[in-house]
Amino acid sequence: MTRAPRDDGRRAGGPAGGVAARVEAVWRIEAAGIIARVARIVHDVALAEDLAQDALVAALTAWPQSGVPDNPAAWLTSTATNRAIDQLRRRQNLDRKHELVRTELERADPPETHDLVAAMDDIDDDILRLVFTCCHPVLGPEAQAALTLRMVGGLTTAEIARAFLTSTTTVQQRIVRAKRTLTEHDVRFEQPEPHERPARLAAVLRVIYLLFNEGYAATSGADWTRPALCEDALRLARILAGLAPTEPEVHGLAALLELQASRLAARIGPGGEPVLLLDQDRSRWDRLLIRRGLDALARAEEQGTPAGPYALQAAIAACHARAARPQDTDWGRIAALYDTLAERAPSPVVELNRAVALGMARGPQVGLALVDQLVAMDALPGYHLLPAVRGDLLERLGRNEEARAAFAQAAELTDNERERALLRRRAAGADA
Template identity: 60%
Template sequence: MHSAVHDTIATVWRLESPVIVGALMRLVRDLGLAEELAQDALVAALEHWPLNGLPDKPGAWLMTTAKRRALDHLRHRQMSEARQGELAAELAAMEALTVPDFSDSLDERRAGNVADDLLRLIFTACHPVLAPDARVALTLKLLGGLSTHEIARACLATETTIAQRIVRAKRRLAEADVPYEVPRGADLAPRLASVLEVVYLIFNEGYTATSGTDWMRPALCEEALRLGRMLLELAPTEPEVAGLLALMELQASRTAARTDAQGRPVLLPDQVRGRWDRLLIRRGLAALERGERLAGGARGPYLLQAAIAACHARAARWQDTHWPDIAALYAELATVAPSPVVELNRAVAVAQAHGPEAGLSIVDGLLTHPALARYHWLPSVQGDLLLKLGRRSEARVAFERAAALAGNQQERGLLLARAAQAGDPA
């Protein structure tokens, strides 16, 4: 019985903790303290619910308990003369507050400050003053409700490393005096870009793990999708938010087809498209249409990448893919968000549309780019194009170099197999 209650508490906590921490952060203006008070409410639930049974509204129970902890803290905190009158009014208003049912649907929960609190929390956790790995860890902790152990397992790091990363991130936010707010005006675009970058980093680490024995970590993809859907609910008029969600939905639709029975990678040309998730494809195409309607023709990087993913999703077979459209989309993406990785992807599309020599000429121009010096997909693409041109010995060397750079064991095995294939004229 207690085990079932604890499982329920864990589920409720994962769903409700972002709302609770966001509301407490608005009251106490200290991220570390807000999380501590929320954890106090969780401990209270673990103590009371197994004995007294589950409350009718578990989310509201946690929120009420956490706010009472915040009230107690504010009452006992030493404050300056100038703040005492303001504090008294604040306390009176809070004590008169009727706590809403936070276990209801998201649409119902948007009453009052809930949506604003969540947005503020997302922008705080993803603040560019933090390093990318710190933003990822803090976002998974605050918005995903994941434990330090779960984050460590997902990121292939020790619990100590993740705990220190989160502590340092909260300290850095406090030292930088980061305001707890949703940026406005000219500040919004770069800050929103940071939020989207973090969510996509989480998704990409799940979609193709950078290291370890598994090629994919589906739990991270699912978490990124959950965050993307939440973000679109909270920011429904931002085209790039819709674009990112569309991109993730369309890419995630391939999950079941991306590995074989032994867990080995299956690349896009060889995937059985009947195993692609049609529901995710429909959702992705709907989000793409919504984003393009909001963008009014001025597509950003996530909308363009989603449009590329949609070209693959609409093709019933690899041979049906319309590569000239994809090459044109990559060319547009290169003007909006230029990067050597985009150029490498454009090379693949150009090779498919206009022949391997055309693609290889682009790849050759990237071989000395410092940003791609340890990027294993560069020699991998080079090897593939050389193999198509019949330059087998050069292809084998390129695949071996790619395998040496790959951090993921499954990718390394795939690349070594391709090297062996290139070295075997049969």
């Protein structure tokens, strides 16, 4: 799992050179697992995050002198665990918690680096507990999603703000308040009982979906995709599918992520540049993931209930997966599925995607009419894909000067370097 070490999105400072880069790389990969492991011991996710970051600072100080340990994640977890013990010892009236920590540590073996790796075998379950804890019902939906994306997905507050189409300050406030609320309500680090899960499942599905989306199309940075985030989200979705085998939307989400992940390799060109769907080499699509996705979609449909938003999106992705060539795509069915999705889960983003489908199925003028309605309503302020879609439709209509302006506007709105370069190339091409 990837995660930036500070709540304002700044990377941790430290000594220059290869060791500092290794510390950063280990942190970005392992932070969520470390937080989850420590949270299992201290039963406080906010405290667990603080202790994990303290361990990171210790690594930045120690590793340049001692060298990077053979098992850096275990070293960080061990250090955070020891700091948890020290923290609890300094508190008054916490004898019961101190004994609980001691018992947990004895049960998991002493926190020595070489032993701790074996004790981390159930890390996926710990991370899932962390997701359910962040999605506790004492938090509102926005706080649940922001906290989970921050602590589990490792997104910076700026990235989360882009995902929610809101400000960084708002996201920071949500995260701070969410941590405080969990502490005030003494929310323990544990999976809910089976009868409690349905009420929290929708929030969990939502944050896994957002986590995958950030990996599939990064909101900022030098890379268009962040495959590690997609892998994390996909693993969580698979775990949930095992825990809730009769929940159609769980299988729907798993199907959607499997099918979308199948295209990851084809979305990037040899120089790291984005490759759009209709230009992708479909021989690079992962057939195993497609098969897994279609199987998961079948399980969702077997439950006999009307398709929910994730199952509908999976059905749309399946239309692309089944098309051997772009011209084989059943755009009529995709447009019909978007019509249904717009009825069951209406949102401006769904309408924008529906405009794309209508533009392919019934002509660009039809799609453009819907996009212009969204523009007139100011439905997606600051959302770069709105002018990007509008530019594509205008270009197909031969209105190149307007398309150039739309692509240029989209380029200014995105914070992703690769996507900005693509949009500027499209603006230049439309102007030619």
